[in-house]
Amino acid sequence: MFAQLIQDPAKINYVENPAKPPEIDAWGQLPKLASTFDHVDGLFYFTYIVCIFFFVVILGALLFSVVKYRRKTWDQPAASNVTHNTPLEVVWTIVPLIIVMIMFAWGFKGCMDMTVVPEAASRNTYKATAKQWNWTFTYPNHATPSFNEVWIEVNKPVQFLCESTDVLHAFFIPVMRVKRDIVPGRFQSVWFHPIEIGEFHLFCAEYCGDDHSRMYAKVHVVSAEEFATAPWDKWDDTTPALAAKSGESLYKNLCQTCHSVNGTPAVGPTWKGLFTKQGDTFVGRQREVIEGGAKKTITVDEAYITESVRKPDQKKVAESPYDKNNMTAFPDLDERRIKGLIEYMKSLAAAQ
Amino acid sequence: MSHDGHHSIVIPAPGPEFVPHTVAHHFDSPVQEFQSMKLGFWLFLATEILLFGGLFAAYFYFHEAFPETFRVGGAQLDWRLGAVNTTVLLVSSWTMAMGVRCAQTSQKQKTLMFCALTLVGAVAFMVIKFFEYKAKNDHGLVVFSELFSGYNEATGQLAWFKDYDGVMANVPHGHMFFAIYLTMTAIHGLHVVIGAGLIIWIMKGTAKGRFHAGYYLPVDLVGLYWHLVDLIWIFLFPLLYLVP
Amino acid sequence: MSTNVPVIDAHPTISEPPKNYLNCSRGFMSWAGTLDHKRIGIMYLIGVSAAFLAGGVFALLVRLHLWEPHGMLFTNETYNQIFTLHGAFMVFIFVIPAIPGSLGNMVLPLMLGAKDVALPRLNLLSFYLWCGGTLLATLAIVLGGFDTGWTFYAPYSLYTDQAVVSIGLGIFLLGFSSIFTGLNFIVTTHKLRAPGLTWFRMPLFVWAIYATAILQVLATPVLGITVLLVAFERLYNIGIFDPRLGGDPVLFEHFFWFYSHPAVYIMVLPAFGIISELVTVHSRKPLFGYKLMAFSALAIAIISFLVWGHHMFTSGQSTFAMFAFSFLTFFVAIPTAIKEFSWVATIWKGSIALNSPMLYTLAFLIIFAIGGLTGVILGALNVDLHLHDTYFVVAHFHYVMMGSIALAFFAGLHHWWPKMFGIMYDETLAKIACALIFIGFNATFIPQFIMGSQGMPRRYATYVPEFEGYHHASTIGAVILGSGVALMVYYLLASLLIRKPAMQNQWGGVTLDWLTPTPPPLENFATPPSVTTEVYDYSTLDYESLRTPVR
Numbered sequence A: 001m002f003a004q005l006i007q008d009p010a011k012i013n014y015v016e017n018p019a020k021p022p023e024i025d026a027w028g029q030l031p032k033l034a035s036t037f038d039h040v041d042g043l044f045y046f047t048y049i050v051c052i053f054f055f056v057v058i059l060g061a062l063l064f065s066v067v068k069y070r071r072k073t074w075d076q077p078a079a080s081n082v083t084h085n086t087p088l089e090v091v092w093t094i095v096p097l098i099i100v101m102i103m104f105a106w107g108f109k110g111c112m113d114m115t116v117v118p119e120a121a122s123r124n125t126y127k128a129t130a131k132q133w134n135w136t137f138t139y140p141n142h143a144t145p146s147f148n149e150v151w152i153e154v155n156k157p158v159q160f161l162c163e164s165t166d167v168l169h170a171f172f173i174p175v176m177r178v179k180r181d182i183v184p185g186r187f188q189s190v191w192f193h194p195i196e197i198g199e200f201h202l203f204c205a206e207y208c209g210d211d212h213s214r215m216y217a218k219v220h221v222v223s224a225e226e227f228a229t230a231p232w233d234k235w236d237d238t239t240p241a242l243a244a245k246s247g248e249s250l251y252k253n254l255c256q257t258c259h260s261v262n263g264t265p266a267v268g269p270t271w272k273g274l275f276t277k278q279g280d281t282f283v284g285r286q287r288e289v290i291e292g293g294a295k296k297t298i299t300v301d302e303a304y305i306t307e308s309v310r311k312p313d314q315k316k317v318a319e320s321p322y323d324k325n326n327m328t329a330f331p332d333l334d335e336r337r338i339k340g341l342i343e344y345m346k347s348l349a350a351a352q
Numbered sequence B: 001m002s003h004d005g006h007h008s009i010v011i012p013a014p015g016p017e018f019v020p021h022t023v024a025h026h027f028d029s030p031v032q033e034f035q036s037m038k039l040g041f042w043l044f045l046a047t048e049i050l051l052f053g054g055l056f057a058a059y060f061y062f063h064e065a066f067p068e069t070f071r072v073g074g075a076q077l078d079w080r081l082g083a084v085n086t087t088v089l090l091v092s093s094w095t096m097a098m099g100v101r102c103a104q105t106s107q108k109q110k111t112l113m114f115c116a117l118t119l120v121g122a123v124a125f126m127v128i129k130f131f132e133y134k135a136k137n138d139h140g141l142v143v144f145s146e147l148f149s150g151y152n153e154a155t156g157q158l159a160w161f162k163d164y165d166g167v168m169a170n171v172p173h174g175h176m177f178f179a180i181y182l183t184m185t186a187i188h189g190l191h192v193v194i195g196a197g198l199i200i201w202i203m204k205g206t207a208k209g210r211f212h213a214g215y216y217l218p219v220d221l222v223g224l225y226w227h228l229v230d231l232i233w234i235f236l237f238p239l240l241y242l243v244p
Numbered sequence C: 001m002s003t004n005v006p007v008i009d010a011h012p013t014i015s016e017p018p019k020n021y022l023n024c025s026r027g028f029m030s031w032a033g034t035l036d037h038k039r040i041g042i043m044y045l046i047g048v049s050a051a052f053l054a055g056g057v058f059a060l061l062v063r064l065h066l067w068e069p070h071g072m073l074f075t076n077e078t079y080n081q082i083f084t085l086h087g088a089f090m091v092f093i094f095v096i097p098a099i100p101g102s103l104g105n106m107v108l109p110l111m112l113g114a115k116d117v118a119l120p121r122l123n124l125l126s127f128y129l130w131c132g133g134t135l136l137a138t139l140a141i142v143l144g145g146f147d148t149g150w151t152f153y154a155p156y157s158l159y160t161d162q163a164v165v166s167i168g169l170g171i172f173l174l175g176f177s178s179i180f181t182g183l184n185f186i187v188t189t190h191k192l193r194a195p196g197l198t199w200f201r202m203p204l205f206v207w208a209i210y211a212t213a214i215l216q217v218l219a220t221p222v223l224g225i226t227v228l229l230v231a232f233e234r235l236y237n238i239g240i241f242d243p244r245l246g247g248d249p250v251l252f253e254h255f256f257w258f259y260s261h262p263a264v265y266i267m268v269l270p271a272f273g274i275i276s277e278l279v280t281v282h283s284r285k286p287l288f289g290y291k292l293m294a295f296s297a298l299a300i301a302i303i304s305f306l307v308w309g310h311h312m313f314t315s316g317q318s319t320f321a322m323f324a325f326s327f328l329t330f331f332v333a334i335p336t337a338i339k340e341f342s343w344v345a346t347i348w349k350g351s352i353a354l355n356s357p358m359l360y361t362l363a364f365l366i367i368f369a370i371g372g373l374t375g376v377i378l379g380a381l382n383v384d385l386h387l388h389d390t391y392f393v394v395a396h397f398h399y400v401m402m403g404s405i406a407l408a409f410f411a412g413l414h415h416w417w418p419k420m421f422g423i424m425y426d427e428t429l430a431k432i433a434c435a436l437i438f439i440g441f442n443a444t445f446i447p448q449f450i451m452g453s454q455g456m457p458r459r460y461a462t463y464v465p466e467f468e469g470y471h472h473a474s475t476i477g478a479v480i481l482g483s484g485v486a487l488m489v490y491y492l493l494a495s496l497l498i499r500k501p502a503m504q505n506q507w508g509g510v511t512l513d514w515l516t517p518t519p520p521p522l523e524n525f526a527t528p529p530s531v532t533t534e535v536y537d538y539s540t541l542d543y544e545s546l547r548t549p550v551r
């Protein structure tokens, strides 16, 4: 019973290839800001200093009292019996009041900047679709989407319209200081103005189930020239070997969470043995599936795999426990990518 | 309670058919006991109101979100049955109040009679409720036998909401009104049942002569509870049957 | 009216100890069926301490798992179950009932000069409801666990294939346990005060428990209905939280936080009460600003109903809601600031005894300042948009819940231990344990502030490698903290065997709880008390009672 609680080294699910760690800013606390939302940092450090100030005052008063007024004999009475000091009480009510009102006003102003989407950003609107446990990004003027990685142009305000197809998620880019919960059934919008080139983390910050911590995307902020080449749309399939290589990287991004390639069972069936190499041709394995309630045996081929990706519920693998697990559908994956994935599956067979 | 020698305060019985009441040992006087219990009970009633408050909040939220659903849904309820039930509860509240009054004046037989009448009201209410539920069941608006059979994601079908006549076909999320209707009236109905149980318990005590002018606190408290049950219905009735 | 015949103990034998609530009757049923508030308090004490240790073991598992970026021990799913269990046990089973249930039950009637709480039967019922709730929560583990986080956010909690109904009903019972405790304390405070004990002569612990009780009675029913609705969602899809059926997950968040924000003050106000008592007794000086302290407890209770939205700043609320919730959040800080400063002012120029309860109190004052002030940082709208659901929040609430409330609970436990049992624990070990806990605690959670502000999200079974160093520090801290707790458990239990007698008035308190014999007799006072002096008047202190050992 306990065995299944313990992590199996072969099935570790974690972010394999995250972005480089962000630099820490000069004050040593926050990751270096890469957008224009500097009110967050300003207010954060302001409150930070206020905290340290009060902390030092309180600590100082306590230490001083404890040293100076420590009870030396067991029946020593207090040095003073004062119970009130109205001026002092007024001061320590008014001063914190003033301080928190500053914080409130500052915070509200900063928040308004972050929630009111400027015209320029709404003209550069991406769509981010969150589902358990991956991200799909659709670009403003480009048909090909990208998965778990997104490219944006530096110095150009951008808006993300976020949508969830299942449970709550949250869109969180620490260096941009943005976070927004993604509520199924609503569109939530986030905007920011990136000003640094680099690769950054995008985390899912709202708990969404088993692989919540794996729900990671890499944000590439690139120059306008590089952006114009649509780096996410580079799909090298000039030779079957290159297509397999592209397929492999897509596999790592999208499918690895649920499918292994070495035979270990996971959420979905392993891809090992989907194809076997016989001479020069690849032969698909026999597979029992359930389609519309009826069981039948089919041979795995390209059509079946395409269907498995786009409409996974159409033919469900009949083998336990996969018959009870559901696969996320990827209707947006185009032919070339699916072809690449298939080349990759076949390359697995070739390697045997 | 008179361990370690503390003598307890005893309230004498007003007559041979009654039994005296012993004040609990930790109270200094009968007044203190009475007031403590009463305050405690009022606080309990406050929690009950807040519990229903959550349901009312949900009601208003979705009424705001899907006004059409609530209008059409409300029209499916029979406001006449609701009105009868409201009357039944109002009358039973009056009989309960009379029961309390009679307990305060040590009129044992009359207390029993009024409690019995209140009980009749409770039963009548539940019977009418039963027929209302049955009607909903027959129209597939709340299919009780399928209540726990779940939701089919592929077809978008809720097992317990069949809507045979298609009355809710043109409004968004037609089940929503009935889900709230069912939840609110079922929890209220549960309170009616509990209240009836309490009344039976009171009647037993009365028959034994435990309640009289010197000590009628439990009757008083059950009376309060019954008024609360009534009060909640007074809010439920217009919201569910009339507002739409 | 009847006459009170005084009990005359004609020949008190020197060798036989006087009758007290502990030795007046024996046997399992004399405890399990007891209506005595002190015995119920002891049963609660055992229960909540066990819950704390269980929650602490889950915490240690969490910390060990996070030693490595890809997680060291569990599958992701198991990890999620463990932190959920940790949160749910600590919040619902430990920290909410802890102080009112154990110390409140024990001390409140004593402080009021009452023979018992007003409704002893209800008191026992609320203890058994607590047991029932705990049992259902434990059952949920057996039924396959639950991995929703302690917040049960819909719709995940509606879809996840685990024992959510069982834990939901468990929380429903725990909620009613809490309501009944609160109700009982309100009535007791109103109706059972000793003659002469006016409202403004009540010790602040009573004020704090009273303010807490108001919150318990008024906020908890909403939690009750919320978990019921979640259970209904799972049983028959009523659909009000389920977006597939037209429901709204954000409505769930409103429902949940409408309770759970006041709940954090349900947890912290009793802790404030303990600290208020302890600073005056161990400084032997009247509490600074007594009335303001009492009013600020009530003010906190009232304002806390209006700030729940600060947990939902990122959920896409309307601008007006953001504005109002943030504004009010800052307002809570003011009465709390008054309290913090008044405690410090009480200690100032006192006669400060550095015994173990006082050390815990000083630790509280330092840690709570950090915990509260980081709460204020989170109340700032735009900063929260960055920090929400990161380890910064985790560190904030551990500073207030573990570092402040649990420490205040320990402080109160050490303070009233001699009163409850008539025996003393080993003070040297107590001081060592306190130091270990203080150091270990800060070592655990300071790194979490840092990694949180750098963007480490919470509820992560695995994480990106740059946070590894902070997680190492945090785990090491937790082990130090755990050893401190283990040491505390050890010497407290050992004191029950060693039975070193305490003094009649171990610390020199002047409230009624210290004026009755130690340990208190069955109905608390040998002669009905009456109060003639102002509260915390140390000129009335009978120094002899500090040196008279308990027989």
Ligand code: HEA
Pocket (backbone or CB within 6 Å): A050, A054, A095, A096, A099, A100, C151, C264, C265, C267, C268, C310, C311, C329, C330, C332, C333, C334, C336, C337, C338, C340, C368, C369, C370, C371, C372, C373, C374, C375, C376, C378, C379, C380, C384, C387, C388, C389, C393, C396, C397, C400, C401, C405
């Ligand atoms: C007992 C527990 C407790 C207490 C007392 C508090 C106290 C406070 N909390 Fe905390 N909080 C939690 C438990 C608690 N909190 C929990 C459990 C969560 C997370 C839940 C979850 O998501 O799982 C949380 C989360 C939380 C959030 C949401 C964060 C997020 O998820 O994004 C916020 C935001 O406003 C917040 C604010 C505050 C504030 C302003 C106070 C104030 O009451 C603090 C007041 C205290 C002081 C201010 C310090 C003392 C005063 C001085 C030293 C004087 C100087 C003061 C000034 C200059 C102001 N808390």
Ligand code: HEA
Pocket (backbone or CB within 6 Å): C052, C053, C055, C056, C057, C059, C060, C062, C063, C083, C084, C086, C087, C088, C090, C091, C094, C095, C148, C149, C150, C151, C394, C398, C401, C402, C406, C444, C458, C459, C460, C461, C474, C478, C481, C482, C483, C485, C486, C489
């Ligand atoms: C009162 C509340 C409380 C308390 C006291 C604690 C105490 C601790 N918590 Fe707790 N924690 C929460 C409430 C609390 N927590 C909540 C509400 C959450 C959020 C859950 C969620 O996200 O849903 C949380 C989440 C949480 C996380 C984040 C998990 C995540 O987001 O992924 C972490 C990680 O470090 C953590 C660690 C700790 C540690 C190290 C302690 C330590 O202070 C514990 C110290 C105690 C011990 C170490 C026990 C010692 C025991 C022994 C030595 C054994 C003796 C045994 C016997 C005698 C049988 N907690």
Ligand code: CUA
Pocket (backbone or CB within 6 Å): A130, A131, A132, A133, A168, A169, A170, A204, A205, A206, A207, A208, A209, A212, A213, A215
């Ligand atoms: Cu998606 Cu967390």
Ligand SMILES: [Cu+2]
Pocket (backbone or CB within 6 Å): C260, C261, C264, C307, C308, C310, C311
């Ligand atoms: Cu809060």
